[in-house]
Amino acid sequence: MILALVIHVAVAAGVPSNEVDKALTPKLPALLATYKDLHASPELSEKEEKTSAKLASKLKSLGYTVTTNFGRYADPKQPAYGVVAVFKNGNGPTLLVRADMDALPVTEETGLPFASKVRTKTPAGVETGVMHACGHDVHMTSMLGTAEMMMQLKDKWRGTLVLIAQPAEEVGSGAKSMLSAGLYEKFGKPNYAIGLHVDSETAAGVVVTRPGFLLANVDTVEVTMRGVGGHGAYPNLVKDPIVMAGELVVALQTIVSREVTPGEAAVVTVGSIHGGTKSNVIPDEVKLQLTVRSYKEEVRKVLLAGISRIANGIAAANGVPGDRMPIVKVSETDNTPALYNNPELTERLMTLWKSELGESAVAIKEARMGGEDFSRYSLEDRSVPAVFFFVGASDPKAVEAYHKEGKPLAQGHTARYAPVAEVAIRRGVQATVVAATNLLAL
């Protein structure tokens, strides 16, 4: 008890959780109404026009200086719907807090009274429903709660708060668009950046994160194995691209097993392979689509170089003519860098949360090979210390059954995903405000 008190005092700079609660509780019904409205009117990646307008108007009425339509995509004529809301509150550090705004091409099946009925066409022209199936509606609502609390508690902190609502997280182009448009040049390079995400595998209200790598480098590679087609009965007259592609898939497994240092996380998945039209015709080429995951840049380089070397080596080994060597394309747009939580800042916030939210409300999260473009806000040299954390959003009993008995759980990105929004929003605001007022302490 005495020990706990000592720790509490040591980290107690900033607003304690119970003070946040006092201000937050009367606002929760209004926040929940906002959440339901956002959930019922989702917009796909890069199309977040109405969503961003709603956020901008709410942030403006709270007293923030708001810039809208902020962002620049690869096609500079394409509108970007990023929102930047700044509140300067005297001298002190700058903290960036990010929420993402885009929804997914998923047709909702939750049966909730505020379920999405929105339908649209994907860029590929396929008719689809649209749904906030990844909790970005929770993220936005939490940010609005944080905005309101920070304004109410402004005499408890000093510095600059930069709230950003980011478009196009799901397709990996949103963070890049905001940084390309000069986010740090126009509004100041932040001293810290934080972002949160709902977590379907964690009990509602539990905050989980980890120092160091949390999510992976995501690279997308397309390989066309080219041979010389012909009749299936005359294999001696052709260079069979299906055999070469088969060798390639098998040999690619050795990158992780034989080239990457044991214990370093790495994945090379061939998700799609297509070649040929019928049994007795040997095709001219086979197309493969790969997703490549890693944490460290040097591992990423080993994977990408290995794919190219093995593809070319197999073609050479099969005696493919010089003008029919494989085409290996590493996408320059469809990639996301690994998400790295600054270890010192993560330890600091986890200690703070344990003290403010309770020991049992904070846990270590296992690193995953999924991707998130929040990673870009740290910059390539990681000169902006950042922490990305998860807030549990599932019924604790369902989570227990999932972990102990393997009973399926409604996961993010699925049509039945329904987070326990009120608990997640409340905890999201608490965790963000205690962290923000600590980092922007008087």
Place this chain on the structure above:
Amino acid sequence: MLVALAVHVSLAAGVSTAEVDKVLSPKLASLVATYEDLHAHPELSEKEAQTSAKLAAKLKTLGYAVTTGVGLHGVVAILKNGDGPTLLVRADMDALPVTEDTGLTYASTTRGVMHACGHDVHMTSLLGTAEVMARLKDRWRGTLMLIGQSAEEVGKGAKAMLSAGLYEKFAKPTYALALHVDAGSPMGVVSTRSGYVLANVDSVDITVRGVGGHGAAPEMAKDPIVMASELVMTLQTLVSRELSPGEPGVVTVGSFHGGTKHNIIPDEVKLQLTVRSYGEAARKLLLDGIARIANGVAAAHGVPADRMPVITNHPGGTPATYNDPELTERLTRIWIAELGESTVKPRAPRMTGEDFGRFSLPDHSVPAVFFFVGATDPKLMEHGKAAPSEHSSRFAPVAEVVIKRGVQATVVAATALLQAR
């Protein structure tokens, strides 16, 4: 010269080429007209109603006893000519789903259908043989059984005729003969070989089943793309490690499809294979090996028992075409003597297929010879160039030369075989 004469005398049981030509030459113009009519009006496999009717009518007027509708649109024309052996001579009637691009004046009038495999030449040769054999019937004894067969291209026609009781209702032949045009040989050249000349053709579909999942969480999935790739690689060892060295065999994976995008591990991958071999033992080794390897690769990956691969062997395969060695040697000697040494060439075996092999029966109790007649102007083959091949939309055999040589080769062979013992 003396040696050649001696050989000629010992084989002189049949008619000579000169005698064939005397009867054939005045008929060639009308045979070429028949050829052009057949070429202009092709019909797809199993749809040869008009073609078979034309054939039947012409054979009837020549004095043959004609039965139609024997297995699909199959035509059987019999000429009994005293006691002696029975010889089956077969021509196939079906065309291909190819849009003709030859620019010939008698090009196909049916869009999208073309005699691109020379069956029109085969039928016209059969009619020429029918006419010459009828005219020369005092020079041979026995029974001539001419066959117009449906659906060769889809591997169904020979089976249909045999299932319809061809050998029970008419006669089990003593010998069987058939010819095929060959775009790869100069016009008029006759080529064949003893033993296997074309392959067993089998089609196999394999669905390699795993457990799909997220591309970033491979440990939660059983990746069917990795399994299918291992399968393609291990299948190569059937020919390299399991067949006797030198025994022909082909396992080709012609189609490999699985997945929708980069970051999703699919539930299954679908493969389509063509499998070629000569003997039944080699065929069984390959088909059994494919199933064993597919199941073994799945087992090695720890696939659940209810997700083992699904392997389907298609029933439409055709057996290898096996030329009876004794009969092939005999006919080759006759052709060398009658058509000239430079006209007759040995032939390398191929791994393509034909359903003529069925007329030998599975026990090869009907000695058969399948031979090829070159169909390309040698000028088009200079400097290693290749003329448009069979099944090409620009395939255009030099029909008059091929028909003439086809009738000569068939009649000298037939009259030699149909002699009272």
